[in-house]
Every structure is written in structure tokens, then in C-alpha cells.
Amino acid sequence: MTSAWVGERVRLRAIEPEDWEAFHSFDEYSEAVRNGHQLHPPQSAARARKWAAELAEQTQGLDDMRLVIATRDGNVPVGMVNTHSVDRVHGTFAYGIGIGTPHHRKGYAGDAIVLLLRYMFFERRFQKAEAWVYGSNEASLALHRRLGFVEEGRRRRSHYANGRYDDEVLFGMTIEEFTERHVP
Secondary structure: OOOOOEOOOEEEEOOOHHHHHHHHHHOOOOHHHHOOOOOOOOOOHHHHHHHHHHHHHOOOOOOOOEEEEEEOOOOOEEEEEEEEEEEOOOOEEEEEEEEOHHHOOOOHHHHHHHHHHHHHHHOOOOOEEEEEEEOOOHHHHHHHHHHOOEEEEEEEEEEEEOOEEEEEEEEEEEHHHHHHHHOO
């Protein structure tokens, strides 16, 4: 049995100041970081500490939130998920997710996405979720398809990183599609 914030593999929780070290290590150079939204210059440990402390002090919104993805057993940070582009008039929202490279392909992202969608659909009354995935991110494309997202569109050559242009693929899932696939 899962709760609103605890799934089979992960728990979603607020960031704590001591999480800085995990997230600082996730920012170290890797292919995943290199192919992310934007490549940032290296940050100091002091800056990472300040970032985590500032986030820990912020009040989370009910609809716009940033949550740590932590292991269910052990509560170790493995990534982060956030909601954005919230439209209460039309009942839609988008989300972004990032998993630290050492924690890839362990089922954490899929579990976190299902938990987030369950909350947004059944507690906050949204009717549709959207996610943008880079066309070269085969693992994320496969994950979203496996979860039951529908490919709704493609923005060609809209992202530049690592010396190349990449497409962005728009995925969407309605509450009905989620319920059919993820609610017993």
C-alpha cells in the first residue's frame, strides 16, 4: 500500500539543508548533466549548502512545488521533481524530473512520477499532466511511453547542448488515462 508521498521505491519529501552534498555530487560532469536543460559552471560546496538551506526555508505551494526524490528505505536523495506551468483555469500542469546519474535505471523516476500524478490528479483536481523530453533522451522517452503518456507534439531543433540541436517531445496524460493504467 502506498501513501500520497511514499511509493514502492521512493518517497517524495521537502529538501533538507543536509541534502546539499547529494545534489552537489549530482551536478558533477556526466553525460546526463551535459545533456540536461542547461550546462551550468561548477558550483562551490558553499554555494550548494546555501542553495539547499534556502530551499529548505521556502514554503511549498500546493500546486507549484519542488520535492526531493528519496529512497523509500533509507531516505537517501536520488533526484528531484518539480511542477511548473500550472494552469488552474484549464486544469493542466507540467513537471520536470532529474535523477542523479548513480541512481539511473532503478525505477525511481517512474515511481516518483506516478506519486506526483496521483497527488495532482486526486488531491489538487488537475485533469492533465504534460512533460517535455529531449528527443535524444531515449531512456526518458521510453519511460514516459511505458507509463502511458501520449506523444502530442514535437518542437524541432529547439534545444542546443553538447554541440548539437535537439528536438523537444511533448507528452501528455489525462486523469482518465492515468486512472485506467495506474489505479487498481
